[in-house]
Amino acid sequence: MERDMRLREASSFGAAAVAYAEHRPDYAPAAVRWALEPASGPRVLDLGAGTGKLTATLVALGVDVIAVEPDPAMLAELRRAQPAVRALSGSAEAIPLPDSSVDAVLAGNALHWFDMAVAGPEISRVLAPGGILAGLWNVMDNRVDWVAGLDRVSGSAAIGPRDTLGNWRAATAGLHLPETGVARFGSPEQAEFPHGQRRTADSLVATIATRAGMLVMPEQEREATLGRIRAFLASRPETASGEFTLPMLTGVLRTRRR
Known part of the structure; x- marks a missing residue:
């Protein structure tokens, strides 16, 4: 049952591809x-690239990036936003690239969806010797009082353990390891970098609505959850009117191919 739900959540984003492209944040360049x-x-693969949020940051940094994304609707948004980028249909478990063809594989808010028993050897295959695998997550800074309150009222379907600073390290520390067999990567390093996203109450609610747990939630429960979030944001002076900055960090897990 848990595996079925995970697969359902992993495949849920295409139905919200336009909203995802509009509302999800980019990644801290640092x-x-x-x-x-x-x-x-300089050869970088953006794996599970979605609508190209991480791809755009890589392009801005001047690296040679290839994007791979399994969902047709997400891939269409990526191609629309980044027409100059080579964007291919494929998955972490079946990467459409030759052996040793990239120097780094990056995954933005995607590594936790990979079946690493299959994806681990595939990522290792396309990486050049000594190549880098890194997962990146945008996490809300729940050291800030109103963000901690938002976390409490939202529930785990809206804001999960990888979505807040207090939990992301523990939730992601072992994600580079295959589920079975010998690890193909060295010990991971983790670091966080300050980030933020300009939001209004409405656009923050729209952002939260693109999370997988929300997308698969029954409609009545989904509307009740979003209603609680709207009410909370309306009750806080930091978020009740106009624009504000959502305090975030981009967390990175980085490891090297053996």
């Missing part, structure tokens, strides 16, 4: 630079 720092060359 975090992406740190992820790529040990890479021996």
Whole structure:
């Protein structure tokens, strides 16, 4: 049952591809630079690239990026937003690239969806010797009082353990390891980098509505959850009117191919 729900959530984003492209945040450039720092060359694969949020940051940093995404609707949005990028249909478990063809594989808010028993060897295959695997997550800074309150009222379907600073390290520390067999990557390093996203109450609710747990939630429960979130944001002086900055960090898990 848990595996079925995970697969359902992983495949839910295509139905919200336009909203995802509009509302999900980009990634802190300093975090992406740190992820790529040990890479021996400029060839980067954005794996599980979605609508191209991480791709755009990589393009801005001037690296040679290829994007791979399994969902047709998400891939269409990526191609629309980044027409100059080579964007391919494929998955972490079946990467449409030759052996040793990239120097780094990055995954933005995607590594936790990979079946690493299959994806681990595939990622290892396309990486050049000593290549870098890095997962990046945008996490809300729940050291800030109103963000901690938002976390409490939202529920785990809206804001999960990988979505807040207090939990993301523990929730992601082992994600680079295959579920079975010998690890193909070295010990991971983790780091966080300050980030933020300009939001209104309405656009923050729209952002939360693109999370997988919300997308698969029954409609009545979904509307009740979003209603609680709207009411909370309306009750806080920081978020009740106009624009505000959602305090975030981009967390990075980085490891090297053996």
